Amino acid sequence: MKTLKIEELSKNFGSTEVLKKINLEIDEGNFLVLLGPSGCGKSTLLNIIAGLETINEGNVFIDDYNVSKVEPKDRNIAMVFQSYALYPSMNVKENMIFGLKQAKTSKEKIQEQLEKVSKFLQVDQLLERKPSQLSGGQRQRVAIGRALVREPRIFLFDEPLSNLDAKLRVEMRREIKKLHQQLKTTVVYVTHDQTEAMSLGTNIAIMNHGVIQQNDTPEKIYNKPSNTFVADFIGSPSMNLIKGILKENSGDLLFTVSGSNLEIPIKDYDFKDKSNLNNKEVFFGIRPEHIFFKKFNESDFEINLRADLSEYIGHEQIMTFDFANQEVLAKFPSTIKIDLGKETKLYFDLTQASLFDAQTEERI
Amino acid sequence: MQDSLKSSSYQQLEQKSKYTNMFLRWFLYFILILFASYFIFPLYVMVVTSLKTMEEIRQGTLLSWPSGLNLESWAVAWGGRGYGAGDTFLRPYFWNSIKMVVPAVFFSTFIGAMTGYVLTKWRFKGDQWVFLFLLFGCFIPFQAILLPMARTLGVLGISNSVIGLVLVHTVYGIPFTTLFFRNYYISVPTELVKAARIDGAGFFKIFFKILLPISAPIIVVTVIWQFTQIWNDFLFGSTFSFGEAAPIQVALNNMVLSSTSVKEYNVDMASAIIAGIPTLIVYVLAGKYFIRGLTSGAVKG
Numbered sequence: 146m147k148t149l150k151i152e153e154l155s156k157n158f159g160s161t162e163v164l165k166k167i168n169l170e171i172d173e174g175n176f177l178v179l180l181g182p183s184g185c186g187k188s189t190l191l192n193i194i195a196g197l198e199t200i201n202e203g204n205v206f207i208d209d210y211n212v213s214k215v216e217p218k219d220r221n222i223a224m225v226f227q228s229y230a231l232y233p234s235m236n237v238k239e240n241m242i243f244g245l246k247q248a249k250t251s252k253e254k255i256q257e258q259l260e261k262v263s264k265f266l267q268v269d270q271l272l273e274r275k276p277s278q279l280s281g282g283q284r285q286r287v288a289i290g291r292a293l294v295r296e297p298r299i300f301l302f303d304e305p306l307s308n309l310d311a312k313l314r315v316e317m318r319r320e321i322k323k324l325h326q327q328l329k330t331t332v333v334y335v336t337h338d339q340t341e342a343m344s345l346g347t348n349i350a351i352m353n354h355g356v357i358q359q360n361d362t363p364e365k366i367y368n369k370p371s372n373t374f375v376a377d378f379i380g381s382p383s384m385n386l387i388k389g390i391l392k393e394n395s396g397d398l399l400f401t402v403s404g405s406n407l408e409i410p411i412k413d414y415d416f417k418d419k420s421n422l423n424n425k426e427v428f429f430g431i432r433p434e435h436i437f438f439k440k441f442n443e444s445d446f447e448i449n450l451r452a453d454l455s456e457y458i459g460h461e462q463i464m465t466f467d468f469a470n471q472e473v474l475a476k477f478p479s480t481i482k483i484d485l486g487k488e489t490k491l492y493f494d495l496t497q498a499s500l501f502d503a504q505t506e507e508r509i
Numbered sequence: 510m511q512d513s514l515k516s517s518s519y520q521q522l523e524q525k526s527k528y529t530n531m532f533l534r535w536f537l538y539f540i541l542i543l544f545a546s547y548f549i550f551p552l553y554v555m556v557v558t559s560l561k562t563m564e565e566i567r568q569g570t571l572l573s574w575p576s577g578l579n580l581e582s583w584a585v586a587w588g589g590r591g592y593g594a595g596d597t598f599l600r601p602y603f604w605n606s607i608k609m610v611v612p613a614v615f616f617s618t619f620i621g622a623m624t625g626y627v628l629t630k631w632r633f634k635g636d637q638w639v640f641l642f643l644l645f646g647c648f649i650p651f652q653a654i655l656l657p658m659a660r661t662l663g664v665l666g667i668s669n670s671v672i673g674l675v676l677v678h679t680v681y682g683i684p685f686t687t688l689f690f691r692n693y694y695i696s697v698p699t700e701l702v703k704a705a706r707i708d709g710a711g712f713f714k715i716f717f718k719i720l721l722p723i724s725a726p727i728i729v730v731t732v733i734w735q736f737t738q739i740w741n742d743f744l745f746g747s748t749f750s751f752g753e754a755a756p757i758q759v760a761l762n763n764m765v766l767s768s769t770s771v772k773e774y775n776v777d778m779a780s781a782i783i784a785g786i787p788t789l790i791v792y793v794l795a796g797k798y799f800i801r802g803l804t805s806g807a808v809k810g
Contacts, residue, residue, distance in 0.1 A: 223707065247708055
C-alpha cells in the first residue's frame with residue numbers, strides 16, 4: 146500500500162499545460178521533496194494533492210483510496226503555507242484548534258491535542274497571542290502546529306521557509322528534519338531551494354515544465370543525474386557539461402572535446418546501453434568539486450588548463466578554467482594559490498563523471 | 510586663525526538657517542489658518558444666523574454675533590409651529606431618512622463584501638467581466654436610470670415608499686461597495702482561504718470567521734461612503750417619493766424653497782444644520798478609521 150499515489154495526472158489552465166502525465170508514489174513515512182524552478186508546476190501538484198485544485202486527467206490515491214474528487218478537509222492531509230496563512234483575527238490557540246472544531250472533535254480531545262502539540266513545538270507560552278504579535282519563526286511554528294494537531298496521514302509543505310531570513314531558515318530546516326524523524330509522518334514538501342531539498346528529502350522529485358525529470362534519493366540525484374537539466378539544476382556551481390564526441394579506439398573508449406584533440410579516457414563507466422557509442426555526440430559532465438588540485442586516486446585524469454577567473458567566497462574559491470574554449474569551473478579550498486592566466490595542473494575524478502547524449506540530453 | 514574664522518562663518522550660516530526655518534514655519538501656519546477659516550466660515554455664518562431672531566438678522570451683518578442663545582428657530586425647524594396645514598418641519602422626514610439610510614447602508618455594504626469576496630477568493634470563469642460590468646455601474650449617471658427605476662418600483666408596488674428608496678440605494682450602491690471590498694480582499698492572501706478549506710470551513714464560514722473579522726477598516730470606509738451618499742441624496746428622494754415618504758433632503762428643499770411668506774433665514778439655517786448633522790457625526794466617530802482604511806490595504810500576518 147502506498148500512502149500517496151499519483152497516476153497519469155494532467156492539469157491545464159486554459160491552453161497552458163501545467164502538469165503532463167505525472168506519476169508518483171510515496172511509501173509510508175517518506176519525505177518527498179518536489180524541487181524545480183518557478184513555474185515548473187510543483188505548487189500546482191501540491192495543491193492538487195491537497196484538493197485545492199481540480200484535475201483534468203488522472204487520479205490521486207491516498208492509502209489506495211481514490212480521493213480525486215474528495216474535498217480537502219476529507220483527505221486526511223494538513224498543509225503549511227509559505228505566508229503561514231494564520232488567521233489574523235484569531236489568537237494562536239484558536240488558530241490551532243480551528244480545524245478540530247470544524248471537524249466537531251470533542252472538547253477533551255481538542256484540549257489534549259492542543260497541549261501536546263503546543264508543548265512539542267514550544268508555543269505553549271504564546272497561545273493567547275495574535276499572529277501579528279509573533280516573529281516569523283514563531284508564526285511558522287504555529288502554522289506547523291495547526292497542521293500537527295489534526296494528526297494527518299500526509300503533511301504538505303508549500304515553500305514553508307522562503308519567507309524567513311537566511312539564519313532562521315537553516316534553523317527551521319533542522320527543526321522540520323527533527324520533526325519528521327520523531328513523527329515519521331509522510332511528507333510532501335515543495336521548494337525551489339536545492340539545499341533544502343537535499344538536506345530534508347528521503348526522495349527528491351525534480352520537475353521542469355510540468356514533467357518529473359527524476360525521482361530518486363538525494364544521493365542518486367547528485368551522483369547520477371538522469372539528464373542535463375537535473376545535472377545543471379543540482380549543485381552550486383552546477384555540473385560542468387563539456388561538449389564532445391565519443392571515439393572507440395581498439396577497444397578503449399575516449400571522449401574527444403569539440404574543436405580540439407584533447408582526449409579523456411572513459412573506463413569503468415556504467416553505461417545504460419553499450420551499443421552505438423562510437424562517434425556519439427555527448428556532454429561530458431563533471432562537478433566542480435570533483436576537480437582536484439592534487440592527485441587523490443590512481444584513476445584521476447591529469448590535465449593542464451589555463452585559469453581565467455577566480456571567485457573568492459570565504460571557505461572556498463571557484464576557479465574558471467579554459468578547456469578548449471569551453472568554460473570549466475572548479476571548487477578549491479581558498480588556501481590554495483592559483484595564478485591567473487597560467488596553465489595549472491588539475492586532476493579530474495573520472496569515477497564521478499556523467500555522460501549525456503547531446504541530442505536527447507538523457508544520461509547514457 | 511583660519512579655524513576660528515571658519516567656525517564663526519559656520520555660526521552665521523547656522524543663525525541664518527534658523528531664521529529661514531522660523532519664517533517658513535510662520536508662513537506655513539499663516540496659510541493653514543487662512544484655509545481653515547475659509548472652510549469654517551460658511552458653517553460659522555450658518556450657526557450664528559440660526560441663533561438670531563429675524564429682527565437681529567435684518568439689522569445686523571452676516572458676521573455679527575447673536576444677542577443670546579436663541580434656540581427657537583431650531584425648535585421650529587425640528588418640530589414646526591404647531592398649526593395645521595402648510596406647516597413643514599423636519600422631524601418626520603428625519604426619521605424617514607434614518608429608516609432609509611440604515612437598511613440601505615447595511616444591505617449594500619453586506620452585498621458588496623460578499624461579491625468582493627467571491628470575485629477575489631472564489632474566482633470563476635468570466636469573473637473579470639462580471640467585475641467590469643459592476644464597475645460600469647459606478648459611471649452610469651443617476652439621471653439615466655430614473656425612468657427605468659420608476660417603472661421597476663411601480664411594478665414591484667413600492668413606489669413612493671421608504672422601502673422603494675432602500676432598494677434603489679442598495680442597488681445603486683453595490684458597484685461602489687463591491688469595488689471597495691474587492692480591492693481590499695485582493696490584498697488578503699488567498700492562502701488564508703486555502704488553509705481554511707483544508708481545516709474544513711465552507712464558503713460562508715470562511716467569509717464570516719476569517720475575512721469579515723479583518724475587514725473593519727474597509728467596512729468603515731464603505732459605511733461612511735454609503736451613508737454620506739444616501740443621506741445626502743436628493744435626486745432619487747425627490748423622484749421616487751413625495752409627501753410623507755420623502756427623505757430629509759427633499760423636505761429641507763420644500764421647507765426652504767416653497768415658503769410663501771417671509772424668508773426665515775434662521776429657521777432655514779437651523780434646518781440645513783440638522784440635515785447635515787448625521788453625516789458629521791459619522792465622520793467624527795469613524796474618521797480616523799476612514800483614513801486608515803483608505804491608506805492601508807494589505808493585511809500583514
